[in-house]
Amino acid sequence: MSTVSAGLLLFLIMDPLGNIPLFLALLRNVRPERRRLVLVREMIIALVVLFVFLFGGQYLLHVLQLKQESVGIAGGIVLFLIGVRMIFPPKEGGVFGDSEGEPFIVPMAIPGVAGPSAMAAVMLLANSNPGRTVDWSVALFVAWLATAVILLSSTYLYRWLGTSVLTALERLMGMLLVALSVQMFLDGVVAYLHPVR
Numbered sequence: 001m002s003t004v005s006a007g008l009l010l011f012l013i014m015d016p017l018g019n020i021p022l023f024l025a026l027l028r029n030v031r032p033e034r035r036r037l038v039l040v041r042e043m044i045i046a047l048v049v050l051f052v053f054l055f056g057g058q059y060l061l062h063v064l065q066l067k068q069e070s071v072g073i074a075g076g077i078v079l080f081l082i083g084v085r086m087i088f089p090p091k092e093g094g095v096f097g098d099s100e101g102e103p104f105i106v107p108m109a110i111p112g113v114a115g116p117s118a119m120a121a122v123m124l125l126a127n128s129n130p131g132r133t134v135d136w137s138v139a140l141f142v143a144w145l146a147t148a149v150i151l152l153s154s155t156y157l158y159r160w161l162g163t164s165v166l167t168a169l170e171r172l173m174g175m176l177l178v179a180l181s182v183q184m185f186l187d188g189v190v191a192y193l194h195p196v197r
Contacts, residue, residue, distance in 0.1 A: 003135040005180075006125055010143035012177045013079065013118045016150035018086060018170040021163075022112065023154055026103050036152065038102055043148045045105055046113035050122050050140055057123030058130060068127050069192040075124045076185025082117050083181055086174025089167075113147060124184075 001009075027035045061071060125136045150157065158166070 003139045006136060007139035007142045009180050010118065010121060010140055011146055012173050012180065013082070013121055014113050014143060014147040015086065015170065015173065016147040017166055017173065019112055019151060020154040020158055020166060023108060023151055024158060026108055030102050034102070039152060042103070042108040043113065043151065045109040047144050049110060049114040050118060050144065053119045054122040054126050054136060054140060058127045061123065061127050069188050071124050071127060072188030072191065073185055075120050076181045076188060078117055078120060079181035079184065080178055083174045083177035086177065087171050
């Protein structure tokens with residue numbers, strides 16, 4: 001996988017457009033002058049968590065004695081389910097419900113941005129080619145930066161694009177994520193059936 005593909009994959013998993021309504025709802029009870037500060041803090045926490053999984057994930061996989069192929073297949077299945085959920089969102093409202101006061105770490109940083117799928121994806125990248133840690137770090141940082149810019153502009157984007165356009169864009173991102181997840185699954189199956197000697 002190229003650095004660009006990895007960055008796109010991580011960006012799609014972080015799902016900034018899908019997170020806009022959630023983040024706006026969570027920040028509704030925060031004082032207006034603190035909203036940007038809270039959002040920046042949560043984004044930085046999410047980035048730190050993802051880098052911990054990027055650099056420490058392969059050791060965790062080693063401790064759990066998981067093979068790269070099994071992680072690839074499982075990652076493909078999980079990403080497929082997330083993509084399908086983006087295309088066909090559940091009818092009930094927000095996943096995390098209403099929040100009183102100022103959110104801290106949960107649910108904005110984790111699992112809003114640094115969710116289980118993003119953690120699994122960075123672990124998979126690090127384990128698939130450990131010699132390319134710099135590439136994966138660049139991909140993660142660029143995907144995070146794009147997500148941060150979109151979420152920091154969430155109020156303007158929500159007003160400018162409206163709910164229907166944001167929903168359409170999220171579903172398009174879901175389609176791309178489904179395609180990437182199928183490729184990841186197939187790569188894992190091929191690697192399992194034809195191991196490199």
